[in-house]
Amino acid sequence: MSVLTEMSEMLQKGKSAETAALVQKALDEGMTPQDVLDNGLMPGMDVIGERFKNNDIFIPEVLIAARAMGAGTDVLRPLLSASDAADRGTVVIGTIKDDLHDIGKNLVAMMMESKGLKVINLGNNVPPEKYIEAAIEHNADIIACAALLTTTMVHMKDVVSLLAESPLAGKAKIMVGGAPVNQAYCDAIGADGYAPDATMAAEKALELMKAA
Amino acid sequence: MLVEIKVTNDKGEYLIEAEAGVPISKVLREHQLLELPCGGSGTCGKCLIYTDTIPTAEECKRLAPAAIESGLRLACYTLAQKSLCLSIPPQAKTKVLTAFANTSYDFLPLIELKEFAIKKSTIENQKTDVQNLLESCSARSYQLTLEQQAGLPSFLRSNETGYALLKEGIVCGFRTNCQHTLLAVDIGTTTVAAMIMDLTSEAVLEVYGEQNDQGVFGADVISRIEHSTGGGADGIAQIQATIVRQINRIKDTLISMLSARGMEAADPTVIAITGNTSMIHFLCGFPAEHIGKAPFIPVTLDSLECHASELKIDSQASVYLMPGISAYVGGDIVASLLAADAHKQKEPFILVDFGTNAEIVLGDGKNTYSACSTAAGPCFEGATLSCGMVAQPGAIDTIFKTKDGFSYTTIDKEKPAGLCGSAVIDCISLLLKSGDLDAGGRLEGGGELSDFISRGENGQALFSITSDVFLSQGDIRKIQLAKAAVRAGIETLLQESGIAPEEIANLFLAGGFGNALNPESAVRAGLVPAQMEHVIRVLGNAAGCGVIRYATEKDARSIVTHIKACTQYIELSTHSGFTDEFINQMVFPEQEKKAEFLQPLPHRDMQKIPEKVFESALDEIL
Numbered sequence: 001m002s003v004l005t006e007m008s009e010m011l012q013k014g015k016s017a018e019t020a021a022l023v024q025k026a027l028d029e030g031m032t033p034q035d036v037l038d039n040g041l042m043p044g045m046d047v048i049g050e051r052f053k054n055n056d057i058f059i060p061e062v063l064i065a066a067r068a069m070g071a072g073t074d075v076l077r078p079l080l081s082a083s084d085a086a087d088r089g090t091v092v093i094g095t096i097k098d099d100l101h102d103i104g105k106n107l108v109a110m111m112m113e114s115k116g117l118k119v120i121n122l123g124n125n126v127p128p129e130k131y132i133e134a135a136i137e138h139n140a141d142i143i144a145c146a147a148l149l150t151t152t153m154v155h156m157k158d159v160v161s162l163l164a165e166s167p168l169a170g171k172a173k174i175m176v177g178g179a180p181v182n183q184a185y186c187d188a189i190g191a192d193g194y195a196p197d198a199t200m201a202a203e204k205a206l207e208l209m210k211a212a
Numbered sequence: 213m214l215v216e217i218k219v220t221n222d223k224g225e226y227l228i229e230a231e232a233g234v235p236i237s238k239v240l241r242e243h244q245l246l247e248l249p250c251g252g253s254g255t256c257g258k259c260l261i262y263t264d265t266i267p268t269a270e271e272c273k274r275l276a277p278a279a280i281e282s283g284l285r286l287a288c289y290t291l292a293q294k295s296l297c298l299s300i301p302p303q304a305k306t307k308v309l310t311a312f313a314n315t316s317y318d319f320l321p322l323i324e325l326k327e328f329a330i331k332k333s334t335i336e337n338q339k340t341d342v343q344n345l346l347e348s349c350s351a352r353s354y355q356l357t358l359e360q361q362a363g364l365p366s367f368l369r370s371n372e373t374g375y376a377l378l379k380e381g382i383v384c385g386f387r388t389n390c391q392h393t394l395l396a397v398d399i400g401t402t403t404v405a406a407m408i409m410d411l412t413s414e415a416v417l418e419v420y421g422e423q424n425d426q427g428v429f430g431a432d433v434i435s436r437i438e439h440s441t442g443g444g445a446d447g448i449a450q451i452q453a454t455i456v457r458q459i460n461r462i463k464d465t466l467i468s469m470l471s472a473r474g475m476e477a478a479d480p481t482v483i484a485i486t487g488n489t490s491m492i493h494f495l496c497g498f499p500a501e502h503i504g505k506a507p508f509i510p511v512t513l514d515s516l517e518c519h520a521s522e523l524k525i526d527s528q529a530s531v532y533l534m535p536g537i538s539a540y541v542g543g544d545i546v547a548s549l550l551a552a553d554a555h556k557q558k559e560p561f562i563l564v565d566f567g568t569n570a571e572i573v574l575g576d577g578k579n580t581y582s583a584c585s586t587a588a589g590p591c592f593e594g595a596t597l598s599c600g601m602v603a604q605p606g607a608i609d610t611i612f613k614t615k616d617g618f619s620y621t622t623i624d625k626e627k628p629a630g631l632c633g634s635a636v637i638d639c640i641s642l643l644l645k646s647g648d649l650d651a652g653g654r655l656e657g658g659g660e661l662s663d664f665i666s667r668g669e670n671g672q673a674l675f676s677i678t679s680d681v682f683l684s685q686g687d688i689r690k691i692q693l694a695k696a697a698v699r700a701g702i703e704t705l706l707q708e709s710g711i712a713p714e715e716i717a718n719l720f721l722a723g724g725f726g727n728a729l730n731p732e733s734a735v736r737a738g739l740v741p742a743q744m745e746h747v748i749r750v751l752g753n754a755a756g757c758g759v760i761r762y763a764t765e766k767d768a769r770s771i772v773t774h775i776k777a778c779t780q781y782i783e784l785s786t787h788s789g790f791t792d793e794f795i796n797q798m799v800f801p802e803q804e805k806k807a808e809f810l811q812p813l814p815h816r817d818m819q820k821i822p823e824k825v826f827e828s829a830l831d832e833i834l
Contacts, residue, residue, distance in 0.1 A: 055672060055685045058653050058692060060798050098505035100785035103794070125506060150253060150438040151504035184254055184270070 003029060004036070007072070008044035014064030016071035023075040033079040038116075041072045045114035049199035059107065062198075066110050088115070089209045092134045093144040094122030095178075097155045101148035104178065104198070108144065111202035128158035132166050140172055141209050144201070145191075147178040156181075157189040173208045177201055215292055219245060220299040230292035236261075237287035246287055246300055247427040251435030258431075259287035263298035320766035321411045323482040323530060324378045325392040330368055341365055345383060349376035354383040357519050360528065377481055377530070384519070385528045387479070393417070393470075394763050395463055395480040395529070398544060398755040399487030399495065400424065401433055401568065402593065402602075404458055405756050408466045408480065411764065418469045419756075425458045426451055426494070431595065432568050433490045437504035440494065452497040456524045459485075459495075463527065479527050483520060484763035486534040486755055488542035488569075489513065495523065495533070506785070508539040513776075515769070534762055535772060538781040540585035545571045546772055547758025548722040552751060555579060555771050559717035560709075562702060562744070565754070566592050566633070566725040570698045573779070574705040577717070581779040582709055586701035588694040592633035592725050597687040599680075601630030608681060609728055611638040617661060618642055620677060628678050634728035636691060639683050641733035643675060644800055651800045653692045655685045695739050696797040702741065703797065704790050708782060713743040722754035738801045 001009075007022040019041075026036045048065045051057045091112050095105045102124050109119045120138050122130060131143050143163065147153035156176050163169060173192035176185070186194035193208050195201035217236065219226045230239040237259045240246035248259055254270070262283040270289050272280065290298070328349040333339055339347070341364045346354060356364075367374065367386060377385035392411040397404065405421035429439040429451060440448040463480070471477045485495065489510050493500040498511040515535040520527040534543035545565060549555075552563055559577040564570060570588040575581045594600035594607070601607050606629035611620045620635065622628050631639065643649035647659030655673040657665040668674045673685045706713060719740060721729060731748040734740045740748070751757070762768050784790040 055689055056654060058689055058798060060795055061652055063795060100506050102791060149434050149505065150251065151434055151441070151501075154442070180253060182254065 004031075004040040004043075007036075007040040008047065011041060011044035011068045011072065012047055012065055014061065014068050016068045019068040020071040020075050023072045027075070027079070033076045037073070037076055037080070041069055042114060042116065045069050045111075049111055049114065049202065053197055053199040059103070062107065062110070066114070069114060088117050089141040089205070090118040090120065090138050091142040091144055091205055092120045092122060092131055092138060092140040093146070094126035094131060095124035095146045095148070096152050096159075097125060097127050099147050099149055099152035100124050101146070101178070104148070105144075105146035107198040108146065108177065108201045111198040112144075112205055115202045115206060117202070117205060128155055128162050131159050132162045132168070135163075135168055135172050136166065140168070141212065142173050142175055142205050144175040144177070144205070147176070147181060150180045153178065153180055153185070156191065160190050171212075173212065175201065175204060175208065215294045215296070217292060218297040219243075220297075221245060232293055233291050235288050236290050236292050236296070236298070239292060240287055240300070241428045244425070244428055248288070248430060248435075251430030251438055252288060253435075254286070254288040260284050261287045261290065261298045261300055263290060263296065265290055265293075265296070317761060318766035319414055319764055321392075321394065321482065321764045322379065322484075322532060322769075323384070323392075323411075325390070325411070325481055326376045326378050327373060327390070328376055329373050330371055332368075341368055344368060345376070345386065348374075349378070349383060349386075351376065351378060351383040352381045355379070355519075356383065356385070357521055359521065360385065377528075379530060384530050385481070387481075387528065389476060389478040391476060391478040391481075393478070393480045393482075394760065395466065395483045395527075396756060396759045396763060397459060397462070397483070397485045397487075398547070398753070398759055399455065399459075399485065399491040400544065400755075401436075401488060401491065402427075402431070404455075404462060405753060406459075406462045406466060407756055407760060408470065409760055409764070411481065414764075416760070417473075417475075418466050420462060420466050420469065422458065422462060425454045429454075431590065433488070434504055436494070437490060437500045441499070441501040441504070448494070448497060448499060451494045453524075455491070455495050460526045463525070480529050482763055483525065483527060483529045483531045484534070484759050485531060486543040486547040486759040486762070488544055489536045489539050490542075492533055492536065492543060503539045508783075510536070510539050513537065515772070532763060534759060535776050537583050537776060537779050538585070538783075540569055541571050541573070541583045541779075541781060544755040544758075545573060545583070545722075546775060547756075547762060548720075548751065548754035549573060549575075549581075549758070549775055550761050550765075550768060550772060551754040551758035552718075552720045552722075552749075554581070555775060557718065560711050560715050561718040561720060562705070562716055563720040563722060563751075564698070564702070564726065564740075565722040566698070566729075567723060568593065570701060572698070572701045572705055574709055574711065576709055576711060579774070579778055581775065582705050582782055583779050584701050584705060584782045584784050586697040586784055588697045589690065591636065591687075591690045591694045594630065594632045594636075596690055597631065597636065598684045599630045599677075599682055600636070600687070601632055603632040603634070603724055603728060606630070607632035608635040608677060610730065611635050611642055611677065613642060613645065617664070618677075628681050630681055631677070631683065632728070633725040634730065634733075636683070636687075637737050637739060638730055638733045639675065639677070640688070640691060640695075640800070641730075641736035644736055648675070649688070649800070651802050653688050653798070653800060655688055691737075692798045692800075695737060695800075696794050698739060699741075699797040700790055700793040701784065703793050704784060704787060705782065707789060707793075713741040716744055717747060719744045719748045720751050720754070721748060722751045726750060727752050736801070738797065738799075742801070 003026045010018040052062050093109050109121050113119050135143050145156045175193040176191045183194045193204045195204040213232045214229050215232045263285050267280050268289045331348050394409040397406045404424050407419045409416045429436045440451050467477050502509040513536040516533040520529050520531050536542040561575045563573045568590045569585045571585045573583045594602045605624040606626040607623045608620045608628050608631050646661040648661050664676050674682045676682045735742050735745040
């Protein structure tokens with residue numbers, strides 16, 4: 001078994017120490033840090049994302065795998081310079097105003113990170129204007145809003161209208177998600193994309209960026 | 213343009229008018245013909261109707277091809293159009309939990325019924341009718357509505373004797389009937405349950421319940437709050453009118469049940485009402501908007517006392533509303549605490565009321581309490597699961613291991629139609645024990661029941677209980693979330709109060725699901741801590757019992773005030789330990805040895821994970 005395949009499997013099993021050791025081994029064998037990230041760690045997380053989407057594994061296993069991914073990237077971090085990493089795009093994410101639900105939104109953030117996206121996590125109870133400020137500051141490609149309550153999802157509309165008036169209008173895209181949200185709601189408020197789960201949200205983000 | 217639509221249901225045929233092009237779900241709801249569990253947002257797929265429209269893309273996605281073929285459509289995706297005909301499938305009737313464990317207590321109703329001889333005013337002594345009433349029944353003062361006062365002249369002149377309703381010596385009503393009854397109502401989000409008690413004989417005479425009519429505005433509290441605020445200016449008025457109409461109807465039903473037993477049909481002398489905070493807000497016509505979003509602020513949580521007419525309840529009785537603890541721990545929980553004799557507990561106890569929100573209260577045995585509410589979702593009530601159903605006739609309610617596999621029972625021994633909450637937990641326990649479900653929640657088969665596990669259409673694993681009742685892998689994921697929410701709530705309260713699970717002397721379970729739950733299954737599925745398996749006490753309809761006690765127990769009002777004052781509400785959504793505990797509890801308890809990565813991590817370790825995971829690891833690289 002190649003070191004990259006083994007690394008991917010250890011990551012999927014959530015074995016942090018083994019994953020980190022294999023990252024070191026791959027580097028010692030002469031692979032570039034970018035190669036290790038793209039062909040060892042990310043494919044492992046892709047498998048996790050796919051299995052999560054199919055209900056085959058659940059949130060705790062995803063979190064444990066993500067922890068192993070973190071252990072692997074810790075080894076790579078000092079070796080990767082900004083220019084080494086392909087800049088696939090930046091996402092500003094947060095749970096909307098008056099809503100304190102965090103877990104689902106954090107899963108989405110994590111899945112997006114494991115696809116190589118730069119994620120700015122604004123936390124929960126985020127006022128619409130704060131998404132826009134952060135998006136401008138980080139020159140974001142995507143603004144992702146989560147809502148878990150029908151009483152709070154209404155604020156997502158304000159993010160859409162604020163973006164239209166901002167310098168990022170026509171440039172950044174808005175994604176929406178959360179239990180009460182669906183494609184019809186996304187269309188109704190004029191958002192650019194909706195996804196029903198964390199894995200598909202990460203895929204959707206890549207798709208929106210490609211379309212831009 | 214208005215169009216006419218023909219609607220048929222099991223009661224008859226109706227012609228209703230609607231604006232062409234609008235979804236007919238809302239029109240049907242306005243006519244109280246259809247319930248919309250998601251409030252009409254088009255997400256729940258429960259607004260099934262039969263019609264012959266061309267199915268929309270959304271309907272094709274949400275309904276099986278066979279269902280579409282049979283004419284089933286979703287009302288949220290069917291637009292009103294000229295000469296549209298549709299029929300609504302019959303809906304199940306509600307079975308309400310009526311039994312409750314009760315203890316004896318000092319009986320002293322809030323209202324006393326006192327017989328008196330009516331004295332007549334004379335030309336020599338021209339006292340007013342009100343003065344005359346006060347003297348006749350030796351009361352010190354009165355609290356009578358204008359309407360009651362207007363009825364006084366004819367009452368005093370056409371009777372020789374009467375009965376006064378006295379509240380601590382204050383006249384608040386009068387009548388000719390000697391019947392002294394309490395109407396006790398528990399307004400639940402799903403059901404409205406009521407009892408009528410004879411305050412003379414201290415016996416509960418009749419019990420009756422119905423599905424909450426507000427179901428047409430959404431199945432859960434949040435959808436209804438949404439309707440009350442977003443459903444136009446009269447949203448709250450509509451919801452208030454719905455619950456008032458239902459209370460009036462239930463009252464009349466109970467009175468006619470008494471008539472059927474040969475008792476005289478008489479207005480109750482006192483009405484006591486409890487319910488969750490949102491339900492009480494709706495009843496009072498209070499705006500509930502700020503309960504529905506952070507920081508979750510109710511108008512008031514105090515007890516309330518008023519005349520029935522003030523609430524438009526068609527009665528002369530005084531109405532007492534029980535106080536609540538927070539936006540999501542309401543008067544129904546206060547009632548349950550009273551029913552569980554919380555104030556008399558000398559050892560630590562926990563009370564859990566399972567519902568879409570599970571409310572949990574921990575008492576330390578020294579009269580201080582902590583309470584929380586955790587979002588379990590509706591799966592314990594049978595909703596959202598592939599074959600889930602409420603605990604109605606035909607629901608599988610228990611599943612157990614037998615020599616050759618497993619067997620089950622159904623409510624009222626009817627043909628199995630689906631799974632209710634208690635059977636869902638039995639199912640999880642059974643599959644964990646048989647080795648077909650791993651601790652991570654994966655239905656992998658390979659155990660003793662692997663013959664019953666197959667793959668469904670989309671490759672999803674299914675556990676078949678009958679030929680058409682099954683539990684899917686996706687269902688199990690929903691159960692994991694619900695179970696984790698409840699258990700993490702219990703663990704958080706234990707940690708906050710510094711009480712160990714083995715110190716809990718009583719675990720009181722309130723409500724229908726708690727009533728049917730098998731303790732052993734609950735422990736095996738990890739819903740409750742193993743140390744509490746043998747201290748589980750089922751309370752049944754605790755809120756109903758509690759509201760009766762509120763109106764009839766000596767000192768109940770001061771006990772309740774004390775409980776409320778000594779309860780600390782713990783908001784879980786901002787509680788630092790809760791999220792970690794919630795994730796920690798998503799796995800099922802281990803049985804024997806298991807693969808390392810599926811083992812629940814120790815709490816301390818899990819606390820680190822979110823930080824590690826959610827900090828932008830890649831961000832730092834880039």
